[in-house]
Structure formats: structure tokens, C-alpha cells
Amino acid sequence: MLEAADTLFAQADGPERVTMDAIAAACSVGKGTLFRAFGSRAGLLDALWATKIDALRASVESGVAPFRQETLPQQRLAAFLDLILTFKLDNRHLIRALEFGPGILQSPHYRWMLGVTAGFIEEGMGSPPEGVVLYNAHTLLAALHIDLIEDMLANGLSLDTIREAQARRVYMAVGITESDYKTLVRT
Amino acid sequence: MLEAADTLFAQADGPERVTMDAIAAACSVGKGTLFRAFGSRAGLLDALWATKIDALRASVESGVAPFRQETLPQQRLAAFLDLILTFKLDNRHLIRALEFGPGILQSPHYRWMLGVTAGFIEEGMGSPPEGVVLYNAHTLLAALHIDLIEDMLANGLSLDTIREAQARRVYMAVGITESDYKTLVRT
């Protein structure tokens, strides 16, 4: 049932074009059933997102590949954000639908990403000023808005350029110590 | 006419609650007239935004106060972003309506902000790697999404904390030279 919806989103040119009626039809099921199962459009999108994101979650939490404990937090963070980037591009229509609805920031999935990101940042920085960790985590994720990414891609930035700039930014957000920052500002 | 709409947005608790019918009624005008004047809801929002943003535009382009040529680009950028922050908070409902609609990134107003931001960054950095200026400009602005700001405010970060973190980030985006960055990464 989710698969049918997923296919529809993947094929459609815009997420707004995928109506609940269309999804119900694609599942050869009544609209009532669809709504009984997911409660609302948002619920359906959430459920879809959940199935998609489980792979990410698993690889991060089971500490394999670039996420083993020995790897520098900076590198784990960079790898994590890069993973999210490709994930979003792979599911751009679904993600677009999610990010245009209100309340993504409250969604458990976003909250999870935020927590992971903040964790890596905290590991990487010493004891940063109050709020900086959370701010940096939020803004790193904000740089991954699908709309923004696609706009950059459509305006001449290559995916690799974006990747590099993002990595650069990660090191800046995490790798610089407070004292480095202070000497920098003082000049 | 725009004033009436503005008042409605300011009073309503959510921008979705402000319907075109309501605006037409508040203007004591027919819906037809409203649509003839602005073309669509998006057009109306845009027109409203334009009137609001003109003040910002003027102060930045006329080079007064924190925007005189002598001021460091970093400081001008920080001042600019801070201005946008307060501007967005002052007009949160309107801005929310804009940012939830698709295509803000294409809007001339956003493009203007992007240009100004990128200009300051370029002034402040030497000759950064291809695409970094644009990337940094985009992501600095992305950190100002009203939804994000309000979420942070609702989760214990004070406005001053956000301001400080933002300033910090500006200096990192602009103030660090390429060689500083490289020695940093190498460690």
C-alpha cells in the first residue's frame, strides 16, 4: 500500500499533483480505507518517510562504516549529512511534500536527525557557548532543504561542489575551538 | 488595500486562516477586484512583501549606519542578517505564508537578499573555491526560515542566543581564510 503511494510520488512531477484519491485508486482501495489506515495526508507522508528513513537510522545507530566510534565526530557528521543529502535527492518528491507542509520541525524523524547532528557537534566541540550546538545543528539541517538543494543544482552548482562546501561548513561548525574563534574575531 | 490585508495577517493566528474572501471583505471590495489587482494569492503576498521590504532595501543600498563602505564586510553582513531576522519576526505571519508556498527561492526579493549576502561574503573572503560564496549565502539565509527561528525560540533559545550564534557563524563563513581552513582540516 505504501509502495503504491511511493511509486506515485516518484513518478509525479510535483507532490501536490498526487491526490489522496489517486493514491486510493492506485491501491485499488476506497478512500475511507486509506484515511482509516493513516488518519490524514500528513500521516501517510509520515509513514512513507518512516519506512524510507529506517535504513539511515539503522546504519547510523549500528555504528558501521563511517559511523564507528573511532572515526572523528567531524567525519561522522559529514558522512551523516552527506547521507541525508543523497537520501533527500533520491526521494525528492516525497521530501518536498513533507517540507512544504507545516510542522516538519516537530516530526520525530526531523527530531532524530537533529539529535544525531547535535550529538556529533557536541562531541566535536569542547564546551561551546550556550545554544550554539543546537543552533548549528538546526542550521546544518536547514542547508539541506530539498528546495534549496534543487535550486542550487539548477543554478550551476554541481552536486560535488555542494558536497564540498557542505563538508567545509561542517568542519567550521565543529572543528574550530572557541579560542580559535575568539582570536579570529579579535582581529 | 494592502494595509487591510496586512492587518489581517498580523491578527490571524495562522496565515492559512486568512482567506482571499476575508481579505476582500476587509477591503469592502469584491473578490473579483482583488484578483484583478493582484492576479493570485501569491501575487498579493508578493506585493505585500514588496512594500514591507522596501525599507530594508533603502537602508542597505543608501549605505547608511552599519552599511557604510568603511565598515568591514563581515560586520555589514552580520548587520544585514540581523535586520532580516527582526524583519521576519515582525512580519512572521506574512513571511510564514510566503515561505510555505513554493517558489520563494525564485522570487526577486529572495534573489535580492541572496545577492546582497553573496556580495558581502565575496568582499570578505579572498578568492574562495568555486561555489562556496553562493552556497554560504544560500545557507545563511536558510538559517533564517521563520519556522526554524520560531522553533528555536519555542525550545529555550533566546533571541539573543540566536543572534550571537548567527554572528558567530557569519564570521566563520566570511572571516576565515582558505589557509586557516586548510591548516585546521589537516589536524
Place this chain on the structure above:
DNA sequence: TGACTTTCGGACCATGAGTCCAGATTTACG
């Protein structure tokens, strides 16, 4: 088989953006 419960599906409702045209208002002109 027959009474009772659960689930299904699509007709139906509510809402809000955008259209359209009959009438009002203004302009043009003799």
C-alpha cells in the same frame, strides 16, 4: 442458516482559490 460484528468503499460534505458575467459607473461624443 441466521444473527451479530467488523471492515470496506465511494458518494458526499466543506472549504478556499480562481472565474465570469450582469449590472453599475465612467467616459466619449453629438
Place this chain on the structure above:
DNA sequence: CGTAAATCTGGACTCATGGTCCGAAAGTCA
């Protein structure tokens, strides 16, 4: 002025879409 043409106005109407609801179908048990 008076009248005809041109323009403008407002709100009734269409249309799309998320969400509800109820009669029917299917399942369950004795």
C-alpha cells in the same frame, strides 16, 4: 445634456481536494 460605448465591479459560481459517513459486503460464531 443625453445617450451610447467602454470599462469596471462584486459576488454568485465552478472546480479541486482533503476528509467524513453510512449502507453494504464480508467475516464470525452457534
